[in-house]
Amino acid sequence: MNPSSSRAEIADRLRDTAPSLVLTSPENAEKLPRSAAPVVLVPETFHRTPSAGHEFAPFRALLDSDADDFPSAEVGQEDAAAVLYSSGTSGRSKGVVLTHxxxxxxxxxxxxxxxxxxxxxxxxxxxxxxxxxxxxxxxxxxxxxxxxxxxxxxxxxxxxxxxxxxxxxxxxxxxxxxxxxxxxxxxxxxxxxxxxxxxxxxxxxxxxxxxxxxxxxxxxxxxxxxxxxxxxxxxxxxxxxxxxxxxxxxxxxxxxxLAPNMHAKIVDLETGLCLPPGSCGELWLHGPAIMKGNIS
Incomplete structure (x- = not known):
């Protein structure tokens, strides 16, 4: 998430994605709504010693945790891996769901x-x-x-x-x-x-x-x-x-x-037909990197 997001934007993102954990810097923690998921503060510079500061103890505990402490989970390639918010050039910013x-x-x-x-x-x-x-x-x-x-x-x-x-x-x-x-x-x-x-x-x-x-x-x-x-x-x-x-x-x-394994065509917006080289129209892309969908 953009750290310069407003309080309202952050609240919208949290409602959209329902996170189970929020990682943030101390200066941005105050922007989070009180109903947010558990918050872990992340320091700009971190030393893995007790002197790193009490407020960062949960972050240190995460780093020190053994992988065996957490239950294993089945993760498939079609499962969501990230949600990034688009710039909103065609309207309200949408959450783009990207898979593994x-x-x-x-x-x-x-x-x-x-x-x-x-x-x-x-x-x-x-x-x-x-x-x-x-x-x-x-x-x-x-x-x-x-x-x-x-x-x-x-x-x-x-x-x-x-x-x-x-x-x-x-x-x-x-x-x-x-x-x-x-x-x-x-x-x-x-x-x-x-x-x-x-x-x-x-x-x-x-x-x-x-x-x-x-x-x-x-x-x-x-x-x-x-x-x-x-x-x-x-x-x-x-x-x-x-x-x-x-x-x-x-x-x-x-x-x-054009990137390897990416297909593209230029389409006439009125007829829906493919256009020849040198023509102006809407660019359509197809390939394994195309998003799963979006949330808004």
Missing amino acids: RNLIAMVELFVRFEASQYARPACDNVYLAALPMFHVYGLSLFAAGLLSLGSTVVIMRRFDVGEAVRAIHRYKVTHLPLVPPIMAALLRAKSTGASSLDSLVQVSSGAAPLSGKLVQDFIKAFPHVDFIQGYGMTESTAVGTRGFNTSKHKKYASVGL
């Missing part, structure tokens, strides 16, 4: 795309996590996909362009997934004297459309970076398309190639 199968497919499809980008081993890559992990973009990349690649992930609590530039230099970041506002912020930092971020190999943009001018300005400012775009939705577990440049063919304005 969806997440497995996302990891596999992400691995295939990401690991095939360059000759260097994926485990040598260093990613900067400047995107929120309650969003499907951040969840798919940092909380699941990159772990399966063995890549290093440097996590920012929240994005700050100065801190991001320093982190890129300090940790020799090679990959920076971002959204258009972060891309614009890096350009402004470059114009005010920030260095050229030499360690970066790839910058990938998603979650929102980019203007052609912003793309061209970024490529001009950072010519050594392989810039790509991608497309996906919460409802497709972030899987959709991903850019892929070669030494001979670079198409920065494109959202790239």
Whole structure:
């Protein structure tokens, strides 16, 4: 859940999902309604010692618990694994139910795309996590996909362009997934004297459309970076398309190639018929990463 959600939004989410346990930071605990499920406070920095603080004792107890203390449960691939709330572009925000199968497919499809980008081993890559992990973009990349690649992930609590530039230099970041506002912020930092971020190999943009001018300005400012775009939705577990440049063919304005095992077609909204290449219509996606359904 977005930690900046209002009290009313949090109450709605709790009614929708009926959680049996809530994990939250101390500063957000006061937003929870009194009727909420049992709450476990999670510290920003945690040391597994008694001095970690009494308020965090339940969290420490969870970490120290033996797996045998809990009853085993049968979990199938079609069972719900996560509920993420969409941005609400078509109305009230809906809870998107993603299954274990969806997440497995996302990891596999992400691995295939990401690991095939360059000759260097994926485990040598260093990613900067400047995107929120309650969003499907951040969840798919940092909380699941990159772990399966063995890549290093440097996590920012929240994005700050100065801190991001320093982190890129300090940790020799090679990959920076971002959204258009972060891309614009890096350009402004470059114009005010920030260095050229030499360690970066790839910058990938998603979650929102980019203007052609912003793309061209970024490529001009950072010519050594392989810039790509991608497309996906919460409802497709972030899987959709991903850019892929070669030494001979670079198409920065494109959202790239269709993901493996993902089917797509463009449909005429009036006739319901499939349209040929180059036509405008509604994009339909089908594949193992498509959500189970939604709750609202």
